[in-house]
Amino acid sequence: MSAESSEPVLLVDDAAGVRTLLLNRPAAFNSLTLELKESLLGSLRAASQDSSIRAVVISGSGDAFCAGQDLKEHVEALQRGDGSSSTTVERHYNPLIETITGMPKPVIAAVNGAAAGAGASLACAADLRIADRSARFLMAFANVGLSADSGASWTLPRLIGYGRAMEMMLLAQPVGAEEALAVGLVNRLVPDGTALGAAQELAARMATGPTASFAALKEALRLGAASSLPDALANEARLQHEAGGSADHREAVEAFVGKRPPRFTGN
The missing domain is CATH 3.90.226.10 (2-enoyl-CoA Hydratase; Chain A, domain 1)
Structure with missing residues (x-):
């Protein structure tokens, strides 16, 4: 107080x-x-x-x-x-x-x-x-x-x-x-x-969105702001690899194929 x-x-x-x-x-x-x-x-x-x-x-x-x-x-x-x-x-x-x-x-x-x-x-x-x-x-x-x-x-x-x-x-x-x-x-x-x-x-x-993706995007932009292009590309590759293995990415792909809205969990 x-x-x-x-x-x-x-x-x-x-x-x-x-x-x-x-x-x-x-x-x-x-x-x-x-x-x-x-x-x-x-x-x-x-x-x-x-x-x-x-x-x-x-x-x-x-x-x-x-x-x-x-x-x-x-x-x-x-x-x-x-x-x-x-x-x-x-x-x-x-x-x-x-x-x-x-x-x-x-x-x-x-x-x-x-x-x-x-x-x-x-x-x-x-x-x-x-x-x-x-x-x-x-x-x-x-x-x-x-x-x-x-x-x-x-x-x-x-x-x-x-x-x-x-x-x-x-x-x-x-x-x-x-x-x-x-x-x-x-x-x-x-x-x-x-x-x-x-x-x-x-x-x-x-x-309700893909918060794991949001986290990766924040990190990519934060690192990119102070990185050389090669470092930024390396960071993008690492973060994209991590995001590609997320449950939210799999859900987004399955929802696209199934023609339904995705249900993201943030994982």
Whole structure:
């Protein structure tokens, strides 16, 4: 529980094979405290290992997705000299991004309102982003005299290109939802207030799909982004061989031959 409220800082809901993780500090725009970071990391790790969870949705309560690091807590830690503020990247942000990108199942960010700093980075690490039309993205690191973290130096250029990513980082100006869609930062725009529902609907549909294949596709793209062509081809061959031996692949072939819809199990 948060000291500021009797409500948990993270709400977790499981339904139809989908785990929804709702950042729940609306009065603070879902900014990331130590408690929230640790709760989110633990829930993501648990979802990654739980075979009954086949897709994950991350969103924020209230009017914001996530405003990034809670600067009040950050300043208090600096004043105390307890060192937690200087180690949170290694202890929390890096593991969060590694868990999301390495999770063998789809992760969808439902972006409602502002996604700033580490909050924007969190959205960028997801596999897909569905955003309300009033959503906006802000790489705010320069505004507080910091460098990029939470994987943004890796994910953002791969989503929108090096030049546009550099502009977002150096100028630290908000990018609205329409522009985010145009440059590839967002996959879909939906009416305000509906991003979470739209993300859950898509996640539920994907949860019935070939999640073993989704895992292989995520790994192939992640490795390919930083590989030479020969290495990428070798990774594709390995992953294709593994996928070809899966129960889902056999089911897909049998369903095709039998002219019926496939029934995937994620194996």
